[in-house]
Amino acid sequence: MKSSWNESEAKKLKNDPLKLRVYTSRLLGKEEDLVLHGGGNTSVKTRERNIFGEEEDIIYVKGSGWDLATIEEAGFAPVKLKTLLQMAELDELNDSEMVKYQRMAMTDPTAPTPSVEAILHAIIPFAFVDHTHADAVVTISNSKEGERRLKELYGDRIMVVPYVMPGFILAKQIHELTKDIDWSNVDGIILQHHGVFTFHDDPKVSYERMISMVSKAEEYLKKNATLRKADAPALAPDTLQIARLRKQLANVWRKAVLVHLDNTEISTSFSNHPELERIANQGPLTPDHIIRTKRTPLVLSDDHEGSLNTFVQAYEKYFIDFNTGNLISLDKAPRWAVWPGHGTLSFDTNFKAVQIIRDISQHTMKAILQAEMLDEWTALSRKDLFEMEYWVLEQEKLKKGGSARPMQGRIALVTGAASGIGKACAERLLGEGAVVAALDINPSITTVFKKSEILAIECDVTDERQLLAAIQKTVSHFGGLDMIVANAGIFPKSMNIADMDQATWHKTLDVNVTSHQRLLTLAAPYLALGINPSVVIIGSKNVGAPGPGAAAYSVSKAALTQLARVAAMELGEKGIRVNVLHPNAVFDTGIWSEQVLETRARHYGITVDEYKRNNILKVEVTSQDVADLAVMVLGPVFAKTTGAQIPIDGGNDRII
Numbered sequence: 001m002k003s004s005w006n007e008s009e010a011k012k013l014k015n016d017p018l019k020l021r022v023y024t025s026r027l028l029g030k031e032e033d034l035v036l037h038g039g040g041n042t043s044v045k046t047r048e049r050n051i052f053g054e055e056e057d058i059i060y061v062k063g064s065g066w067d068l069a070t071i072e073e074a075g076f077a078p079v080k081l082k083t084l085l086q087m088a089e090l091d092e093l094n095d096s097e098m099v100k101y102q103r104m105a106m107t108d109p110t111a112p113t114p115s116v117e118a119i120l121h122a123i124i125p126f127a128f129v130d131h132t133h134a135d136a137v138v139t140i141s142n143s144k145e146g147e148r149r150l151k152e153l154y155g156d157r158i159m160v161v162p163y164v165m166p167g168f169i170l171a172k173q174i175h176e177l178t179k180d181i182d183w184s185n186v187d188g189i190i191l192q193h194h195g196v197f198t199f200h201d202d203p204k205v206s207y208e209r210m211i212s213m214v215s216k217a218e219e220y221l222k223k224n225a226t227l228r229k230a231d232a233p234a235l236a237p238d239t240l241q242i243a244r245l246r247k248q249l250a251n252v253w254r255k256a257v258l259v260h261l262d263n264t265e266i267s268t269s270f271s272n273h274p275e276l277e278r279i280a281n282q283g284p285l286t287p288d289h290i291i292r293t294k295r296t297p298l299v300l301s302d303d304h305e306g307s308l309n310t311f312v313q314a315y316e317k318y319f320i321d322f323n324t325g326n327l328i329s330l331d332k333a334p335r336w337a338v339w340p341g342h343g344t345l346s347f348d349t350n351f352k353a354v355q356i357i358r359d360i361s362q363h364t365m366k367a368i369l370q371a372e373m374l375d376e377w378t379a380l381s382r383k384d385l386f387e388m389e390y391w392v393l394e395q396e397k398l399k400k401g402g403s404a405r406p407m408q409g410r411i412a413l414v415t416g417a418a419s420g421i422g423k424a425c426a427e428r429l430l431g432e433g434a435v436v437a438a439l440d441i442n443p444s445i446t447t448v449f450k451k452s453e454i455l456a457i458e459c460d461v462t463d464e465r466q467l468l469a470a471i472q473k474t475v476s477h478f479g480g481l482d483m484i485v486a487n488a489g490i491f492p493k494s495m496n497i498a499d500m501d502q503a504t505w506h507k508t509l510d511v512n513v514t515s516h517q518r519l520l521t522l523a524a525p526y527l528a529l530g531i532n533p534s535v536v537i538i539g540s541k542n543v544g545a546p547g548p549g550a551a552a553y554s555v556s557k558a559a560l561t562q563l564a565r566v567a568a569m570e571l572g573e574k575g576i577r578v579n580v581l582h583p584n585a586v587f588d589t590g591i592w593s594e595q596v597l598e599t600r601a602r603h604y605g606i607t608v609d610e611y612k613r614n615n616i617l618k619v620e621v622t623s624q625d626v627a628d629l630a631v632m633v634l635g636p637v638f639a640k641t642t643g644a645q646i647p648i649d650g651g652n653d654r655i656i
Contacts, residue, residue: 029068034132043121057081063112077114084122119171126199128206133195136217139367144376163193225373234263243480243529256409259479263343270365283379287388298334322386349409405433416488418442420589424627437474461515482530494549512556534577541584545654568643577642584649616651
């Protein structure tokens with residue numbers, strides 16, 4: 001690990017300790033091998049004048065919920081240093097009271113809640129204090145001879161402290177250990193199974209001490225525990241097995257859940273380890289991760305459902321073994337799984353959480369494999385980990401998660417998603433909390449969406465191999481398939497039947513009918529394993545009111561509607577709903593340029609605006625209107641409706 005300190009950048013901030021604190025915090029936060037997803041904390045001590053003109057010592061400590069990689073000045077809580085030092089002298093203090101009194105000592109009540117390590121930061125008598133969960137250091141710590149190795153590696157200027165719970169207990173322990181020491185002889189503190197503290201009055205020195213300590217651990221691991229490449233590539237996944245496991249997980253979790261397959265080299269190597277059961281079932285890299293990952297992953301056998309049931313039973317026993325009598329069990333579902341030969345799977349109800357679990361598991365697996373090469377991976381005891389998982393302050397974090405959106409955890413696939421109705425449907429589904437596979441033949445599909453919750457796939461829906469690959473990619477990425485918006489279609493140029501060429505006729509039917517049949521055929525096994533599965537097919541007003549010159553389009557949309565009616569009857573016994581929307585005159589799509597609109601309006605002798613509103617209600621129908629209706633039909637309001645045909649056209653006198 002190299003120092004990223006930039007002297008010219010730092011000089012600009014020289015007279016502002018808090019700005020320097022933000023600067024070095026971000027340097028630490030950008031290194032995933034130091035902190036992951038909100039881990040670690042930093043602080044700076046200053047003197048400030050209060051409203052009474054009195055000078056007082058203030059410590060700015062990272063606020064709960066902020067990430068070091070992106071932290072700003074507003075992310076630090078200003079706390080009276082004197083109060084924190086007085087709290088360190090107390091014989092006992094429960095963590096809820098600690099948080100309350102820390103907030104009472106803040107000089108800005110609008111600031112975030114101070115880190116639970118605030119008292120520990122206060123005890124260390126230097127202006128800048130840095131704390132990370134450095135992978136390399138914790139990996140050595142979690143080896144069987146970890147304490148001995150750390151002391152040999154770092155010598156007398158680094159304190160190595162046995163693990164205790166974070167919060168007041170840890171602060172009190174450090175306070176007692178350091179009462180009589182000469183701090184000038186200490187360059188850092190290693191908390192076993194937890195992380196590293198460095199400190200100095202100069203922010204550069206404190207930061208570079210951290211980099212130096214971690215680099216030393218990395219070099220040690222490189223010399224003594226270099227990982228080998230995977231012996232074999234990951235096995236091709238059975239995506240139906242993934243979808244089936246997701247359904248079983250949802251039953252345990254009692255809500256829709258996402259599943260993400262990680263078959264990178266580290267995951268494949270770990271999944272092929274000859275002693276997988278032993279190394280996977282000891283505990284996480286640091287106890288901080290347990291709120292995200294639970295204590296251990298699910299290790300899958302050939303019988304996935306049996307493996308899951310075994311995990312649930314083991315979790316129930318774990319809870320019974322350590323419950324003090326006044327705790328309520330959390331859900332029993334695992335957060336990640338090791339699939340021998342295939343890699344790992346991450347589970348949660350929203351995709352950002354899934355990505356966090358994937359990242360944490362990757363770092364954990366690397367640490368376990370390296371510790372095993374040193375001697376043996378040794379995590380904290382089950383009791384210590386239980387105390388962390390059911391720690392009152394960790395439970396408070398869970399309560400702040402917010403309410404779930406209506407479609408959270410559900411998975412949609414939208415065809416023709418690069419523009420118009422398809423794009424609007426994808427965005428609307430995302431807004432409701434769903435994740436979306438967005439398919440389109442247009443290569444621009446890969447740049448249309450910026451959110452990780454949308455998987456953009458370039459796909460020709462008339463090519464069965466491409467369509468199957470897109471479905472399998474969706475299932476590997478998100479875990480299954482619950483909803484389809486079958487929107488892909490073309491509108492050929494106006495052509496009388498007498499002038500119809502076969503190429504136009506066949507292409508229109510292939511895109512507008514046959515591709516949808518292929519999609520339903522390929523997707524049906526996954527929808528049968530879905531959560532409240534539902535399909536919306538985008539038809540057309542032309543089904544009920546065709547016009548001259550539109551034979552290919554009108555016939556194809558009529559055939560598509562008939563396909564949907566049959567699908568509703570056939571798939572209904574599996575709980576899959578199939579409904580059709582019939583939009584008309586949706587002009588904010590690719591086929592309607594301003595020039596075409598003007599030409600059509602002139603043909604009828606009206607303005608463009610009048611042409612857009614040429615319906616009974618005199619309203620313009622937009623792609624967003626169609627998307628709003630599509631999402632409603634996919635959702636619980638229409639849970640008992642299938643085989644329906646719903647117009648969205650402002651009222652068409654020919655249809656009525």
